[in-house]
Amino acid sequence: MSYMSNVLFIKANGLPAERSVSVTLYETFLKNYKSSHPEDTITELNLFEENLPYYDVTMMNGLFKEAAGEPRTEEEQKLADIANGYLDQFLAADKIVIAFPLWNLTIPAQFSTYLFYLNQAGKTFKYTEQGPVGLVTGKKVALLNARGGIYSDGPGVALEMSVNYVRNIFNHFGITSSDIQAVVVEGHNANPAKAQDIISVGKEEAAALAEKF
Ligand SMILES: Cc1cc2nc3c(=O)[nH]c(=O)nc-3n(C[C@H](O)[C@H](O)[C@H](O)COP(=O)(O)O)c2cc1C
Numbered sequence: 036m037s038y039m040s041n042v043l044f045i046k047a048n049g050l051p052a053e054r055s056v057s058v059t060l061y062e063t064f065l066k067n068y069k070s071s072h073p074e075d076t077i078t079e080l081n082l083f084e085e086n087l088p089y090y091d092v093t094m095m096n097g098l099f100k101e102a103a104g105e106p107r108t109e110e111e112q113k114l115a116d117i118a119n120g121y122l123d124q125f126l127a128a129d130k131i132v133i134a135f136p137l138w139n140l141t142i143p144a145q146f147s148t149y150l151f152y153l154n155q156a157g158k159t160f161k162y163t164e165q166g167p168v169g170l171v172t173g174k175k176v177a178l179l180n181a182r183g184g185i186y187s188d189g190p191g192v193a194l195e196m197s198v199n200y201v202r203n204i205f206n207h208f209g210i211t212s213s214d215i216q217a218v219v220v221e222g223h224n225a226n227p228a229k230a231q232d233i234i235s236v237g238k239e240e241a242a243a244l245a246e247k248f
Pocket residue numbers: 048050054055056057058135136137138139140141181182183184185224
């Protein structure tokens with residue numbers, strides 16, 4: 036019997052698929068993943084439909100005091116519990132699929148807040164004398180990204196802080212580059228005449244990755 040995976044699908048774009056390339060990749064991946072891995076458990080998390088309070092001082096205090104074993108106010112505990120709920124869900128997944136756009140050279144604020152919840156010393160990484168060390172092992176990640184301009188070549192390379200940012204955060208957690216695969220659709224806004232072809236290739240890549248993921 037094959038091992039049944041627990042797969043977390045994260046959507047970091049609130050637009051419908053008809054208006055979003057990354058959501059189109061998400062739906063293509065999900066459909067193909069389900070048909071090729073019918074035994075797996077799939078959880079979908081739409082970050083634009085969640086209540087994701089900013090990582091503010093109260094939440095920070097709640098998490099800090101929890102780690103230090105200090106008493107917390109009701110509000111500090113409530114906010115820490117929100118962050119920890121998302122962290123526990125992330126840690127429980129064997130595989131993680133995330134669809135997100137490049138906006139203003141980076142990721143949407145909802146996704147940024149979510150990553151703040153996950154980034155906790157003692158849980159996803161620890162400090163050592165040699166620097167931070169990741170604590171998350173044995174996970175596979177698929178990144179599905181869309182960006183209207185070109186960032187794989189030329190001056191855009193140094194500006195791209197969407198896929199690079201997410202990769203760096205996951206590397207920091209200990210998820211190595213060999214466990215992260217990405218489908219990136221780019222340049223469809225820069226080249227409207229080629230947009231349909233560019234998006235079609237991305238959908239094929241997402242479908243192919245889903246089957247072997
Ligand atoms: C708020 C916003 C900011 C954007 N910023 C950039 C940008 O900095 N560079 C770029 O090439 N495209 C930018 N775009 C275009 C998106 O990258 C493009 O629409 C891409 O397809 C987004 O993914 P989506 O189709 O899944 O929404 C931006 C779009 C929006 C809505």
